[in-house]
Amino acid sequence: MKLIVFTKKDCPQCPNAKAIAKEVAEELGLEYEEIDIEKDLITALQFNVASTPSIAFGEEVLFRGEVPTKEQLKQEILKLMK
Amino acid sequence: MPETFDTEYDHNKEFLTVRTSRNMLESFDRRKIVQSLIKETGISKEIAEEIALEVEETIKKLKLKFISAPLIREIVNVKLLERRLEDARRDYTRLGLPVYDATQIIEKGVRENANLQHNPETIHKLVADWVMKEYALLKALPLHLADAHMRGEIHIHDLEYFVTRPYCFQHDLRWFLKNGLKVDGTGENTAVAGPAKNAEVAILHAAKALAAAQTNFAGGQGLDFFNVWLAPYMAGKTYKEIKQLAQMFIYELSQMYVARGGQVVFSDIDIEYGVPKICQDLPAVLPGGVVKDSITYGDFEEEAIMFARALTEVYLEGDYVGKPFFFPKPNYKLRRECFKKEGFDEFMILVHKVVAKYGSPYFLNLLAGYLPDNVFAQCCRLVLSPDNTDWEDFKNGCMRTGSLQVVTINLPRIAYESNGNDEKLFELLEERMKLAREVIEIKRDIILKRMKQGSLPFLTQDVNGEPYYRVDKVVRSIGFVGLNEMLKAHTGEELHESKDAWRFGLEVIKRMMDIAMEWSEETGQRWVITQTPAESASHRLALLDLKEFNGKAVVQGDVKTGAVYYTNSSHVRVSADVPLFERLRIEGAFHPLCNGGMMAHVWIGESSPNPELLWELTKKIATKTLIGYWAYTKDMTFCRDCKNLSGGIKKSCPNCGSSNVEWYSRVTGYYQRVSGWNDGKRKELFDRKRVNLG
Known part of the structure; x- marks a missing residue:
């Protein structure tokens, strides 16, 4: 399953969210993807995401419009992987 | 025009006596026909005289026992048509309804609007509506737009008010609290009230401001931050006193049966848990209209919470016989900051007790991440995000906006006409939107004209040098109906049947939003996309398409009986067997694209869910989906004999067995008696897939 970060231009928290998500993806051996919601709004909407930064694992959105800590993100992913 | 006939010209008075439209008996005088033809149609004197002579001869030949001015006019119209003077005939014709239809309205009423009871006021309204609708289609709108409505390509809402009133409005109670109230807008016809000095009067002013405004608007009237702006008036009062005030307000708005021809005011109040951060530093309007920095x-945080609680308890108790209050519709705003406030959970459990008992509350979701802090909801589903100038108004104590007019696009029709061709489909979509735009631009000119003519006095009141109603600040709403059936006809799959169909549906609505945004930039006006309530449109358009595209039309309901309907806006088909969250996920994806209003429904049938679990569900909807505005709809059966109210749609009262019952449910964006619903909506009610939360 993929770890997806939803971003957009001029989003102040997005670089932070991307860095954390990338690190977690590497640690857990997950595929990683970024989706710019301004360029591909429809895909974001199908994830029920309209704010940035948001992070989804597979089809499940874990955080919307907020940046989790690395531990929080890992914890949520592991819960779903069980 | 006065249709009288000169008595001094008496060549035929012994046998031609005319019953005039001024209720007088006068002698026939063909010069009056000549004069009226020239005045009303602008045709030449020669033709007018020729027609008048012919009419006189026709009347003499017919040897009629009864001659009336309307009858003469009908004959004149035939003569105009015989000369191919169709435009002149259009200007000269009378508006009105056949005797048979007038009798039906007087004796039976109609079921086009579920809010209309059959009573003397609504009879007058319906007769007047007929004339005004005809006037709009015949005189105010050019033929191609009137025909686009009649053919069912578009649906122009509230046609009966098209030439007289804008659609709906959100008021700022602070302005009335600070300046007092002139219910007629001028103070010349009614008493003028100064700023309320105590809570009772403030409550009455709030109720009367909405009732007064309703006389100048076709649709809903809302008050945002209702409990916040009134909180200073609650200072020093006990909870019991505050609850009495809450009860007074809700009874006022659910009992004043006076608006728009014998209806209650279509009203909304937005309720906050306490004072939101955006309001905290604003100078309060205090009793007497006093403002101190x-x-x-x-x-007034504590008072705002107490008042919110009191209002909610009144909704929970219901009326004297235990029925729910349908108006004012309570909109509860879900803000992230509320979760940090003490007592919020307890308050929301109380709100969900009302949901479980009556289904009355509506939820406006600020947790979805795309609605701003001062968003509001009103009318059937108008959810508007204010712009920068609205923020200025908000700070200055009079934020006000609304929708000028709604025109709905019949989406399935576009699919039938584009025969599976994507390019053609998007081309037709834009074409239909342009028709809607033309209609709304005409409406703008009409409303500006009415304001200049002084026939919208509540709207032309002065607010710091500007009229209360600013035509170019309100939104122009373009709605849509039947995305689900459009997808079925175009892609072969319904909205919930595949991710591709869902995606294509999103592309359609996004295209609509993009066009609206382009128009906003181009005109400097606010064009928005809205999920039309379509209370009558979904039935009317499905019927028209069935007739026009038989064999191709995809409609819901019963084709044999004509109880057909289109699925509202971008909703999943109501009868689809889709798990609740899947439905909300699909529908929620459309909400950020509908910047002029959206609404989702959770049909809970007859169940009375546990309020605590229901609150958990609300939190999940708010945080996991993009649903911006929704309500739980509980169906109810009320026994007219023993006054028992029970959950569900039942043929007889479970308490006393009587079959003398009335059903209540949410027709679209509001609750009403099912007996007032049209055949399509009734069928939809029985098709709805309920979720069992029992």
């Missing part, structure tokens, strides 16, 4: 709304 040192006293802000943040000083």
Whole structure:
């Protein structure tokens, strides 16, 4: 399953969210993807995401419009992987 | 025009006596026909005289026992048509309804609007509506737009008010609290009230402001931050006193049966848990209309919470016989900051007790991440995000906006006409939107004209040098109906049947939003996309398409009986067997694209869910989906004999067995008696897939 970060231009928290998500993806051996919601709004909407930064694992959105800590993100992913 | 006939010209008075439209008996005088033809149609004197002579001869030949001015006019119209003077005939014709239809309205009423009871006021309204609708289609709109409505390509809402009133409005109670109230807008026909000095009067002013405004608007009237702006008036009062005030307000708005021809005001109040951060530093309007910089709304947090609680308890209790209050519709705003406030959970459990008992509350979701802090909801589903100038108004104590007019696009029709061709489909979509735009631009000119003519006095009141109603600040709403059936006809799959169909549906609505945004930039006006309530449109358009595209039309309901309907806006088909969250996920994806209003429904049938679990569900909807505005709809059966109210749609009362029952459910964006619903909506009610939360 993929770890997806939803971003957009001029989003102040997005670089932070991307860095954390990338690190977690590497640690857990997950595929990683970024989706710019301004360029591909429809895909974001199908994830029920309209704010940035948001992070989804597979089809499940874990955080919307907020940046989790690395531990929080890992914890949520592991819960779903069980 | 006065249709009288000169008595001094008496060549035929012994046998031609005319019953005039001024209720007088007068002698026939063909010069009056000549004069009226020239005045009303602008045709030449020669033709007018020729027609008048012919009419006189026709009347003589017919040897009629009864001659009336309307009858003469009908004959004149035939003569105009015989000369191919169709435009002149259009200007000269009378508006009105056949005797048979007038009798039906008087004796039976109609079921086009579920809010209309059959009573003397609504009979007058319906007769007047007929004339005004005809006037709009015949005189105010050019033929191609009137025909686009009649053919069912578009649906122009509230046609009966098209030439007289804008659609709906959101008021700022602070302005009335600070300046007092002139219910007629001028103070010349009615008494003028100064700023309310105590809570009772403030409550009455709030109720009367909405009732007064309703006389100048076709649709809903809302009050945002209702409990916040009134909180300073609750200072020093006990909870019991505050609850009495809450009860007074809700009874006022659910009992004043006076608006728009014998209906209650279509009203909304937005309720906050306490004073939101955006209001805390604003100087408060205090009793007597006094404003001091040192006293802000943040000083009345406790009162705002007490008032919110009191209002909610009144909704929970219902009316004297235990029925729910349908109006004012309570909109509860879900803000992230509320979760940090003490008592919020307990308050929301109380709100969900009302949901479980009556289904009355509506939820406006600020947790979805795309609605701003001062968003509001009103009318059937108008959810508007204010712009920068609205923020200025908000700070200055009179934020006000609304929708000028709604025109709905019949989406399935576009699919039938584009025969599976994507390019053609998007081309037709834009073409239909342009028709809607033309209609709304005409409406704008009409409303500006009415304001100049002084026939919208509540709207032309002065607010710091500007009229209360600013035509170019309200939104122009373009709605849509039947995305689900459009997808079925175009892609072969319904909205919930595949991710591709869902995606294509999103592309359609996004295209609509993009066009609306382009128009906003181009015109400097606010064009928005809205999920039309379509209370009558979904039935009317499905019927028209069935007739026009038989064999191709995809409609819901019963084709044999004509109880057909289109699925509202971008909703999943109501009868689809889709798990609740899947439905909300699909529908929620459309909400950020509908910047002029959206609504989702959770049909809970007859169940009375546990309020605590229901609150958990609300939190999940708010945080996991993009649903911006929704309500739980509980169906109810009320026994007219023993006054028992029970959950569900039942043929007889479970308490006393009587079959003398009335059903209540949410027709679209509001609750009403099912007996007032049209055949399509009734069928939809029985098709709805309920979720069992029992």
